[in-house]
Amino acid sequence: MKFLLSTLLILAFYNLSHAEQAYIKIGEAQTKKSNLAFPLFNQINTGKPPQNIKVAASIHKTITEDLEKSTYFKIMSPNSFLENTSTTSIKSKSLDPSGFKFDTWKNIEADFLIRASFSLIADDISIEMYLYQVNNSKTIIGKKYNAKSSHATQIAHTFANDILEALTGQRGAFLSKIVATTDKTGHKEVITMNWDGSEQTIITSDRSVAISPNWSPDAKKVVYSIYTRKVGSAQTNLTLFEHNILTGKRTIISNRNGLNSGASYSPDGKYIYLTISQSGLPDIFKLNSKGDIISQLTKGPAGAMNVEVALNKDGSKIAFSSDRGGKPMIYTMTSDGGMVKRLTYDGKYNSTPSWSPDGKKIAFASQFDKYFDIFIMDHDGSNIKRLTTATKANGKRASNEDPSFSPDGRFIVFTSNRTGHFQLYTISIDGTEEHRVTQDSHNYYKPKWSNNLEQN
Amino acid sequence: MNLARGLKISFAAHALLILFMIIKVTYFAKPEINLSQAIRVDMVGLPDKYTQDDLNTSQPSEIKKNNDLPEKEITQPTQNTPLNSVQRNEKTKNEAVTKSKKSDEISLNKNLKQKQKEALEKVKKLNAIEKIKQAVLKEKLSEQQNKSSPNKIFKGRVITKGTALSGLDKIQSDNYLLKIDSAIKNSWQLPQWLIGKSLKTKVLIKFDENGNLLSKKIYQSSGNPTYDDYCLLAIEKSAPFPKVPEKFTEVYKEDGVLIGFPE
Numbered sequence: 001m002k003f004l005l006s007t008l009l010i011l012a013f014y015n016l017s018h019a020e021q022a023y024i025k026i027g028e029a030q031t032k033k034s035n036l037a038f039p040l041f042n043q044i045n046t047g048k049p050p051q052n053i054k055v056a057a058s059i060h061k062t063i064t065e066d067l068e069k070s071t072y073f074k075i076m077s078p079n080s081f082l083e084n085t086s087t088t089s090i091k092s093k094s095l096d097p098s099g100f101k102f103d104t105w106k107n108i109e110a111d112f113l114i115r116a117s118f119s120l121i122a123d124d125i126s127i128e129m130y131l132y133q134v135n136n137s138k139t140i141i142g143k144k145y146n147a148k149s150s151h152a153t154q155i156a157h158t159f160a161n162d163i164l165e166a167l168t169g170q171r172g173a174f175l176s177k178i179v180a181t182t183d184k185t186g187h188k189e190v191i192t193m194n195w196d197g198s199e200q201t202i203i204t205s206d207r208s209v210a211i212s213p214n215w216s217p218d219a220k221k222v223v224y225s226i227y228t229r230k231v232g233s234a235q236t237n238l239t240l241f242e243h244n245i246l247t248g249k250r251t252i253i254s255n256r257n258g259l260n261s262g263a264s265y266s267p268d269g270k271y272i273y274l275t276i277s278q279s280g281l282p283d284i285f286k287l288n289s290k291g292d293i294i295s296q297l298t299k300g301p302a303g304a305m306n307v308e309v310a311l312n313k314d315g316s317k318i319a320f321s322s323d324r325g326g327k328p329m330i331y332t333m334t335s336d337g338g339m340v341k342r343l344t345y346d347g348k349y350n351s352t353p354s355w356s357p358d359g360k361k362i363a364f365a366s367q368f369d370k371y372f373d374i375f376i377m378d379h380d381g382s383n384i385k386r387l388t389t390a391t392k393a394n395g396k397r398a399s400n401e402d403p404s405f406s407p408d409g410r411f412i413v414f415t416s417n418r419t420g421h422f423q424l425y426t427i428s429i430d431g432t433e434e435h436r437v438t439q440d441s442h443n444y445y446k447p448k449w450s451n452n453l454e455q456n
Numbered sequence: 457m458n459l460a461r462g463l464k465i466s467f468a469a470h471a472l473l474i475l476f477m478i479i480k481v482t483y484f485a486k487p488e489i490n491l492s493q494a495i496r497v498d499m500v501g502l503p504d505k506y507t508q509d510d511l512n513t514s515q516p517s518e519i520k521k522n523n524d525l526p527e528k529e530i531t532q533p534t535q536n537t538p539l540n541s542v543q544r545n546e547k548t549k550n551e552a553v554t555k556s557k558k559s560d561e562i563s564l565n566k567n568l569k570q571k572q573k574e575a576l577e578k579v580k581k582l583n584a585i586e587k588i589k590q591a592v593l594k595e596k597l598s599e600q601q602n603k604s605s606p607n608k609i610f611k612g613r614v615i616t617k618g619t620a621l622s623g624l625d626k627i628q629s630d631n632y633l634l635k636i637d638s639a640i641k642n643s644w645q646l647p648q649w650l651i652g653k654s655l656k657t658k659v660l661i662k663f664d665e666n667g668n669l670l671s672k673k674i675y676q677s678s679g680n681p682t683y684d685d686y687c688l689l690a691i692e693k694s695a696p697f698p699k700v701p702e703k704f705t706e707v708y709k710e711d712g713v714l715i716g717f718p719e
Contacts (some may be wrong), residue, residue: 021711022629024637026719029686032645072648111647135689168649 041118297337343381
């Protein structure tokens with residue numbers, strides 16, 4: 001009897017656990033920008049000289065712009081706030097009697113809230129910041145920053161990176177830089193700037209035509225090429241220089257006959273990959289940091305050019321463009337020149353490949369008609385997607401050229417002449433969000449995004 | 457001559473029969489009705505768990521997961537790339553990508569309607585067969601019941617249609633589940649950084665006859681607490697649900713509905 005009962009019980013539970021539960025598969029979620037409330041800093045030093053307010057406002061503005069451009073957030077307008085944030089403290093009511101109530105932020109449908117205080121005493125900035133998740137009243141992170149006021153921008157970008165890391169697990173590219181060439185001075189010089197276009201500095205004064213600048217991995221040096229002529233010679237070369245940003249000193253790396261351009265550092269900074277045409281045809285060479293040739297990676301075939309070296313992040317693979325198949329197309333090979341593979345077959349002219357930091361994607365520019373557009377594909381050449389389709393004011397298609405990946409892999413910087421001048425733009429890699437980086441009526445060419453330059 | 461003709465007819469008839477069987481088996485196969493389902497109901501209805509009132513209410517029944525629901529996987533919004541929609545005469549590969557996206561969206565709608573139609577017809581056809589099966593089953597069940605359980609009080613609870621709903625009940629239940637589905641889907645949103653992480657959470661929800669949420673709990677966690685929170689939030693935002701058809705109130709109150717994010 002007992003046996004029968006237990007058998008029955010087992011049977012019953014077996015069936016219960018296997019009984020078909022009403023079950024709904026909801027499917028993939030919609031992407032939603034998170035509503036982020038970021039009230040102005042609470043000023044904690046009394047007196048508040050106007051200078052303090054100005055510094056605080058500029059830091060607040062930089063952080064807000066960083067977070068907005070990250071594409072993750074919709075920054076809420078202060079007009080929608082139900083709380084006077086200058087009278088509540090930066091902690092919640094449960095921790096601090098004068099603190100804020102989560103309900104006032106829930107009511108306006110904020111997903112996240114950043115509360116921070118600011119003080120500037122003498123030359124020392126001090127910021128205390130908390131990031132809250134509103135719907136479950138949780139503190140996600142709290143941080144303190146102390147720095148001299150000359151580092152205000154750096155604090156702001158670090159602040160924004162910390163917010164991003166706390167939420168997404170990945171730091172932003174807010175402390176990276178862009179190098180390009182510009183005709184601002186009437187010549188073509190090399191210019192560096194922050195990723196958002198601030199702090200532009202022209203670093204060369206060659207009064208020549210600077211071409212194809214690129215960062216060293218630590219962004220302390222920039223390589224670029226200019227036209228030179230050896231004394232007493234009729235031969236004009238495109239000579240590769242290395243420019244030290246700290247000292248402003250430049251040294252010649254390669255001045256072989258013909259082209260010495262399109263340089264790219266190895267990830268350890270010890271080698272430079274370069275296109276040299278001393279034998280008459282442009283081929284890719286590996287040089288040491290002094291400029292001695294270590295090896296020749298490409299040779300034709302049949303008089304083809306091989307240019308625009310781009311190394312992936314670990315330095316194991318090279319993407320480049322070559323016209324060995326007739327039209328210039330994108331190819332990859334190992335960094336010792338082996339296993340050459342053609343990736344693109346479409347378009348008239350495919351050029352300037354750039355690797356995503358994870359090595360999974362390659363961005364490039366492709367020409368169809370009279371203009372270029374930016375495309376992205378998997379590293380094996382599959383899954384090509386167009387990112388840009390801008391038109392000029394006259395309705396004609398603008399040219400979008402020279403893509404370069406951001407160090408977080410979420411954006412691409414490129415040039416576009418949609419305003420009539422080649423300006424720098426960034427675009428998210430899904431092609432949905434574009435931002436103009438430079439805001440003038442000069443031209444910028446060949447941008448390259450640096451590595452992340454945060455010192456931890 | 458007659459023999460040849462007879463053979464031909466016989467061949468044709470057999471071919472038809474085989475075709476019919478294949479179609480029936482592949483498209484109209486019903487889950488097996490398990491006799492032990494009867495035992496299950498019996499055990500659930502252990503005497504002191506139920507008051508007289510309970511016994512008077514409708515029979516417990518369960519809703520089977522509806523295989524005819526349109527596939528959720530393909531309903532995810534195609535990536536929003538306004539910039540790309542302008543292109544013409546462009547790179548062929550790329551165009552193919554965008555084109556297929558658009559046609560996907562259209563065919564999706566068609567698919568949905570067609571699937572619903574098909575499902576309806578299917579169920580109608582099945583209804584007749586089902587009735588016969590049910591009758592046989594009922595007989596068997598009551599026989600078994602009489603043998604195994606002398607307690608006649610539970611007879612009313614025991615004679616059920618089994619765990620698989622069929623016919624009208626199934627349509628009604630599916631329709632109701634579709635309403636819940638679309639309610640939750642509307643509020644199922646994630647920040648960009650949680651998209652494409654292949655996280656999976658199952659939440660068990662229970663609600664009363666008016667559709668008011670009684671409980672929601674993580675049935676199977678994704679391992680990412682933030683993701684689990686967003687799943688619960690989607691349910692919170694979509695409640696209360698539409699009023700529950702009377703015959704299912706018990707099911708949703710007791711057994712609840714399992715919601716898979718995303719599957």
